[in-house]
Amino acid sequence: MESLFEATVAESDGGPVVVMSGTVNRAAKEALEAAYHEATSEPGRVLLDFSGADYINSTGIAVIVGILAMARAEDRVVAAFGLTDHYREVFNITRLADFMTIYDDETAAVAAR
Amino acid sequence: MVQVMKRRRTEKEPSSATAAPTPESKTRLIEAIPVPPGDPLETLLLSSGGPVGLRDLELESEALASIRGAGVELIVPLIGQGELLGALYLGPRLSDQPYSTDDRRLLGSLASQVAPAMKVAQLVREQQAEAKERERIHQELQVAALIQQTLLPKELPAIPGWHVDAFYRPARAVGGDFYDFIGLDDGRLGVVIGDVTDKGVPAALVMATCRSMLRAAAQRHTSPSAVLADVNEALVPEIPPAMFVTCLYAIIDTEAGELVFANAGHNLPYVRTADGVIELRATGMPLGLMPAMPYDEKSYSMASGEVMVLTSDGITEAHDPDGEMYGFSRLMSRVARKPSNDDMVAAVVRDLEEFTGADVEQEDDITLVVVRRTSSAQDSAETFEDTGRVLDTFTVASEEGNERIAIDRVTAVIVPLGLNSSRLERLKTAVGETVMNAMEHGNDNRPELDVGVEVSATEQSIIVRVTDRGGGRPIPEAMTPDLEAKLAGEQTPRGWGLFLIEQMVDDVRSTREGGAHTIELIMNREGST
Numbered sequence: 001m002e003s004l005f006e007a008t009v010a011e012s013d014g015g016p017v018v019v020m021s022g023t024v025n026r027a028a029k030e031a032l033e034a035a036y037h038e039a040t041s042e043p044g045r046v047l048l049d050f051s052g053a054d055y056i057n058s059t060g061i062a063v064i065v066g067i068l069a070m071a072r073a074e075d076r077v078v079a080a081f082g083l084t085d086h087y088r089e090v091f092n093i094t095r096l097a098d099f100m101t102i103y104d105d106e107t108a109a110v111a112a113r
Numbered sequence: 114m115v116q117v118m119k120r121r122r123t124e125k126e127p128s129s130a131t132a133a134p135t136p137e138s139k140t141r142l143i144e145a146i147p148v149p150p151g152d153p154l155e156t157l158l159l160s161s162g163g164p165v166g167l168r169d170l171e172l173e174s175e176a177l178a179s180i181r182g183a184g185v186e187l188i189v190p191l192i193g194q195g196e197l198l199g200a201l202y203l204g205p206r207l208s209d210q211p212y213s214t215d216d217r218r219l220l221g222s223l224a225s226q227v228a229p230a231m232k233v234a235q236l237v238r239e240q241q242a243e244a245k246e247r248e249r250i251h252q253e254l255q256v257a258a259l260i261q262q263t264l265l266p267k268e269l270p271a272i273p274g275w276h277v278d279a280f281y282r283p284a285r286a287v288g289g290d291f292y293d294f295i296g297l298d299d300g301r302l303g304v305v306i307g308d309v310t311d312k313g314v315p316a317a318l319v320m321a322t323c324r325s326m327l328r329a330a331a332q333r334h335t336s337p338s339a340v341l342a343d344v345n346e347a348l349v350p351e352i353p354p355a356m357f358v359t360c361l362y363a364i365i366d367t368e369a370g371e372l373v374f375a376n377a378g379h380n381l382p383y384v385r386t387a388d389g390v391i392e393l394r395a396t397g398m399p400l401g402l403m404p405a406m407p408y409d410e411k412s413y414s415m416a417s418g419e420v421m422v423l424t425s426d427g428i429t430e431a432h433d434p435d436g437e438m439y440g441f442s443r444l445m446s447r448v449a450r451k452p453s454n455d456d457m458v459a460a461v462v463r464d465l466e467e468f469t470g471a472d473v474e475q476e477d478d479i480t481l482v483v484v485r486r487t488s489s490a491q492d493s494a495e496t497f498e499d500t501g502r503v504l505d506t507f508t509v510a511s512e513e514g515n516e517r518i519a520i521d522r523v524t525a526v527i528v529p530l531g532l533n534s535s536r537l538e539r540l541k542t543a544v545g546e547t548v549m550n551a552m553e554h555g556n557d558n559r560p561e562l563d564v565g566v567e568v569s570a571t572e573q574s575i576i577v578r579v580t581d582r583g584g585g586r587p588i589p590e591a592m593t594p595d596l597e598a599k600l601a602g603e604q605t606p607r608g609w610g611l612f613l614i615e616q617m618v619d620d621v622r623s624t625r626e627g628g629a630h631t632i633e634l635i636m637n638r639e640g641s642t
Contacts, residue, residue, distance in 0.1 A: 058609035086538035
């Protein structure tokens, strides 16, 4: 039932991208943090790709808050793309969207660099 | 006031009759004799243009008499920018000769050089003292603000069937306002609003003490009047003289909607009912004034849709530019009107700002606590009777990830009903979070305990009921998460579940039977989103 979470790091013209797939819940913490650290070895913006994230619950939101807290501590800009309309709404309601710019897709995110 | 120093010949060695006189012992330092402002001598010295001999001087002046009595023969005024900064008092010359013209010229020249330096030194000293005082006040305000910010609730309780909101804005001088929410047994909630007389650090310290006393007493007593009486007894010997605390304490039975309250001289709470605004009156003296004070205790049953507004006097006693006070009647009439989005806090604050003018410096702390009953147990019971058509009933074991089973099954049942996709997604998230809460809090994550899910539909709405088996921890009060504090690492990043549930559906209700909780999620079938 539950799709395993995976996070990998890809390079784009807009900077490193943490590509997520599967369920974003508390179990995603370790993998997401590892990918974030890998993607942020250099200074600069980091992109979060939620295209493959099929389910995000409150414990997953807590994990993302943890990532945003790390980024904030090192003054790093975080941007996201690939969220469904619903999760975009959730990110607005929880105000996560106040702390990372959300783009429709990767093209828009890269172009906005 | 002029400070002076004078050297004078001694007639006799004061401490030892056997000691041989030395040149030093012929002189002595005597106490400075001030020339009070406005004394004729001051006028004379200011206009003299140089040293003034006292031997033949005739002037009606008390200061002159004292100075002459001390043996002074010559005064050399120190004048800077038309101001008498000081003076040198000289006794007779050691040679007993009168002061010569040359002596006077020399002394006058010396004075004209000393006076500007004295003026500068005086200004520097004044500025240093002022800067020190400003720094002290600034630091005191910072400490006071820090104490208050640390002790005010970081999050608001989110209780199914209730909406709680609060607002606090300190004045520049930081008054002693405070509010608090105290979780009690059996789903009851203690609500406190108070105001310490005075401002700054003293008020903040009394506020901190009072808050701790209230929290402790609230756990010992089930009656608000007993809590206030207890705190009063404890506070009387501790509080500085001329300080006291006004405070209202209410206990809300969140299941029954019953409110019991006592008031120690604080602004009366207002409740907007279907028939208009009422005041909740209970009498009692402010805390900390006198021992053995009785506190009246009253109760009120809050109906669904009613809203209670608690305020501090920083609101009612705020002034407009013409000096008119905002007052109780204006507050009452604002409370009487249903605000847009049911946001009473924003409505009152906006009304107050329109009254005072937005750019005016706030006179006192402003505190507002709003408690609204969004649905009652009776409503819930009626809903339970009006169950509509049950579409599906199932259980899932309390194992992490099983909320997805519940979501998928609820989705399968609902899709044919034609709920629009946005509302469907919201309901799915609410179902997932509610089932997770039931597993984690209600069933303590014990896999052998299952979570019951029932999906039903009426013509107007879809209702999903999620029931735990009880025995676990009670479902905590949800708080509106403070994202800034979470990002700053001051709070756990968790704590989003109940907040999300409330945001996702049109209504959330809860009931309890035995130890088991049922959370009812209601999603209207027609809606803009």
